[in-house]
Amino acid sequence: MAESPNVRLHLSNRSENVLLVREMLSGFAESVALENSDLYDIRTAVTEAANNVVLHAYEGREGPMEVELHTTPDTVQVVVRDSGVGIRPRIRPADEAALGIGLPLIQALVHSVEFSEANGSGTEVRMEFLAGCERPLAPPEPEHTDTHPLAVDDPASTIAVTVSPATLARAVLPRILSVLAARAHFSTDRISDAQLVADSLAAHAPESLGADRLSLTARVEGRTLELCVGPLGAGRADRLVMDSDVQGLGPVIEKLTDERRVATVGSSEMLALQLVDRA
Amino acid sequence: MTPPVSAVPKHAPHNGHHDEQELFARWHEHGDREAREALVARFMPLARSLARRYDRSSEPFDDLLQVASLGLLKALDRFDPELGHSFPSFAVPTILGEMRRYFRDSGWSVHVPRGAQERALRVRDAQERLANERGRAPTVNQLAEYLEFDIEEIIDALQAIQAYEALSLDAPRPGADEDVMAYGDSMGRDDERFELVELDATITAVLERIPPRERLILRMRFVEDLTQTEIAARVGISQMQVSRLLRRSLDQLRALTDEGRDGPRRRKGGLSD
Numbered sequence: 001m002a003e004s005p006n007v008r009l010h011l012s013n014r015s016e017n018v019l020l021v022r023e024m025l026s027g028f029a030e031s032v033a034l035e036n037s038d039l040y041d042i043r044t045a046v047t048e049a050a051n052n053v054v055l056h057a058y059e060g061r062e063g064p065m066e067v068e069l070h071t072t073p074d075t076v077q078v079v080v081r082d083s084g085v086g087i088r089p090r091i092r093p094a095d096e097a098a099l100g101i102g103l104p105l106i107q108a109l110v111h112s113v114e115f116s117e118a119n120g121s122g123t124e125v126r127m128e129f130l131a132g133c134e135r136p137l138a139p140p141e142p143e144h145t146d147t148h149p150l151a152v153d154d155p156a157s158t159i160a161v162t163v164s165p166a167t168l169a170r171a172v173l174p175r176i177l178s179v180l181a182a183r184a185h186f187s188t189d190r191i192s193d194a195q196l197v198a199d200s201l202a203a204h205a206p207e208s209l210g211a212d213r214l215s216l217t218a219r220v221e222g223r224t225l226e227l228c229v230g231p232l233g234a235g236r237a238d239r240l241v242m243d244s245d246v247q248g249l250g251p252v253i254e255k256l257t258d259e260r261r262v263a264t265v266g267s268s269e270m271l272a273l274q275l276v277d278r279a
Numbered sequence: 280m281t282p283p284v285s286a287v288p289k290h291a292p293h294n295g296h297h298d299e300q301e302l303f304a305r306w307h308e309h310g311d312r313e314a315r316e317a318l319v320a321r322f323m324p325l326a327r328s329l330a331r332r333y334d335r336s337s338e339p340f341d342d343l344l345q346v347a348s349l350g351l352l353k354a355l356d357r358f359d360p361e362l363g364h365s366f367p368s369f370a371v372p373t374i375l376g377e378m379r380r381y382f383r384d385s386g387w388s389v390h391v392p393r394g395a396q397e398r399a400l401r402v403r404d405a406q407e408r409l410a411n412e413r414g415r416a417p418t419v420n421q422l423a424e425y426l427e428f429d430i431e432e433i434i435d436a437l438q439a440i441q442a443y444e445a446l447s448l449d450a451p452r453p454g455a456d457e458d459v460m461a462y463g464d465s466m467g468r469d470d471e472r473f474e475l476v477e478l479d480a481t482i483t484a485v486l487e488r489i490p491p492r493e494r495l496i497l498r499m500r501f502v503e504d505l506t507q508t509e510i511a512a513r514v515g516i517s518q519m520q521v522s523r524l525l526r527r528s529l530d531q532l533r534a535l536t537d538e539g540r541d542g543p544r545r546r547k548g549g550l551s552d
Contacts, residue, residue: 019431026435037331044341105348107316108323178434182419188406189416189507191437192522199526203533246532248486249501278506 004143005068005079006168010160013057013065013082016183018050020159021067023175025078028069031171032133034076042076042129045109049080049125057084057123062156073136075111076129083122140164141211157219164213166206173198173214177225181275184220190277193256194225197275200244200252201229208232208240225275231268238262240271300360318355319348325367326351329374339432343378350377395439401426402436403519407511416508416518440519441526485535493528496521 007024011017022043029039046067053065063084070077106113110127118124141164161176163169174195181194205214209232216229229240241260244253254260259274299321305314329350330343354370405426409417417425419433426433486494496514499505500521507525511518 019434022431023434026438030438040340040344041327044344047341105323105345108320108348175434175438178437179430182430182434185418185420187416187418187508188422188437189518189522191419192507192518192525195522196525196529199529246485246497246501246529246536249497252501252529255501255504 003070004140004164005070005162006137006140006164007067007069007172008160008162009067011065011067012062012156012159013053013084014062014156015051015054017065017159018047018054020176020179021050022047023179024067024069024172027172027175028168031135031168032071032137033135034131034133038076038129038131041109042078042127042131045106045127045129046078046080048103048106049078049127052125053080053082053084053123057082059085071133071137074130074132076131076133077126078129079124079126081118081122081124083118085122137168138165138212141213157221158217159219160215160217162213162215163202164211166202166212166214169202169205169214170199173202177218177227180218180220181225184223184225184275184277186223186225186275186277190275194275197227197253197256197273200256201227201240204240204243205229207243208236210236223277227273227275228263228270229273230270231265232271234267234269237269237271299366303355303358303360303366306355315355319351322351322355322366322370323348325370326374329371329378339429342381346378346381347374350374353377395435398428398432399436399439402428402433403440403517406519407517410508410511410518416506437519441523485532488535489528489531493524493531496524497528497532500525 007028009021009024011020025039025043025046028034029036029042034042050065050067057063057065063082066079066081068079068081070079106125106127109129111130112128114124114126116124116126143162159176159180161173163172177194177198178191181191186194201216202214206212209215209230214229215231216227218228219226230237232240241251241253243251245251249255253273256275257273258276258278259272261272263270263272299318302314302318305311306318326347327344330340330347350373351370354366354373357373358366358369360366402422405422406417409421409425419430419437422428422433423430428436486497489497492514496510499510499513500507505513507518507521511521514521516524
């Protein structure tokens with residue numbers, strides 16, 4: 001699909017990452033005031049597709065999973081993609097007998113579903129749901145290749161998120177960061193701080209990215225949550241921190257994070273933020 | 280709200296009975312998976328409506344839908360069209376049986392039914408109790424273990440609490456200890472003292488426009504660098520309410536700052552103003 005998605009998630013196919021996909025959908029539903037019953041259907045079908053990638057795409061090994069969310073005023077489309085063993089071995093009677101309500105469930109819950117080979121190998125499951133968004137989103141910003149989050153050292157433990165428009169990031173990012181903060185064993189008050197950082201990034205990133213979009217990578221390392229926002233234009237990383245300034249309180253992002261670093265990559269900058277639970 | 284369980288799926292065509300018999304014959308006698316899929320698609324609304332009946336129970340809806348779907352598949356395998364019953368009349372007890380077995384196995388009967396809001400309240404109360412007992416705010420895992428909720432339920436509750444205005448000042452707290460006052464009571468008394476503390480602080484034009492209590496909480500968090508748990512203890516509200524008030528007032532402040540901007544470039548240096 002040529003169109004840019006409203007949300008793109010790059011994750012590994014670890015089973016714990018399915019929760020990130022589900023929370024993304026919950027945040028999306030909240031943002032557009034989706035009917036609860038539509039959310040349940042979408043979340044159930046997408047969970048099945050994601051679990052399929054977790055269980056079968058890489059035959060027990062770890063590999064990438066990509067999830068995209070596209071919307072129109074009366075449809076929601078979710079694409080779940082992997083670069084694993086391909087679709088054919090997966091729809092086999094043995095699976096169906098064992099775990100097997102996945103595919104019938106997806107087929108029963110979607111308006112339409114298309115299974116295809118993705119990028120030469122792997123599988124793409126494209127599900128379309130008829131679901132009215134009570135508060136439709138602004139169209140997503142067109143993407144250029146240079147707006148993708150930069151390649152990361154360790155794709156297995158890093159997730160990359162791109163959300164557009166930024167109003168959607170406001171609903172999606174706090175949930176995603178909450179899950180990751182929980183994984184880093186943060187206490188509830190530090191999780192709330194992570195949500196405040198997410199709010200602040202969603203509010204100020206469009207200005208710093210020069211587009212109505214927020215893209216970042218996130219990683220949990222022990223008890224540390226690391227975020228890397230960008231790519232940003234030259235000089236924009238510092239500005240993003242300063243933009244979070246509230247008169248009398250200081251820059252909120254600076255106050256809530258333990259470490260901030262600006263990394264220059266070519267002509268772009270990345271703002272790296274670290275949160276640790278101090279307790 | 281919940282459709283009657285005996286309802287035949289709405290989209291079943293008028294010639295549905297004959298058509299269904301053929302599909303069952305294809306599946307039962309020839310193992311025709313297409314026929315089975317057609318039957319699943321046709322009767323999935325039935326399974327879903329059954330799962331929805333338990334939506335306000337302790338189980339996440341998706342799990343219920345899974346179990347109901349499993350029941351549906353069993354019913355499709357076992358149904359005998361020769362006996363002259365309609366499929367729904369056979370399937371409903373099978374699906375419900377599957378769900379009841381699931382509830383029994385997961386200890387459902389000992390849980391009070393609870394919806395998302397009640398879950399959020401229980402998470403809030405547990406958060407407070409554990410923070411008091413252990414002297415630090417609990418982690419999501421600790422809350423999940425304590426309440427026997429799953430991680431997703433805790434994460435959702437942490438979000439939901441932000442949304443429920445019902446949890447604000449006047450909300451009664453079910454199961455709260457007797458010596459814990461309603462929020463409103465505990466607040467009014469302390470407000471005056473806090474106001475005095477704040478008089479000698481720099482109050483900028485923007486901060487002045489939000490209520491004193493929110494201003495105080497913002498200052499405690501961002502100027503005095505107290506944790507939300509410490510703020511909660513001082514102000515006499517829950518940490519999750521501190522969290523909610525912080526998010527809300529930062530939103531307000533951002534809106535006010537945007538409103539107050541003269542041009543596209545913002546003035547900097549708020550700290551030294």
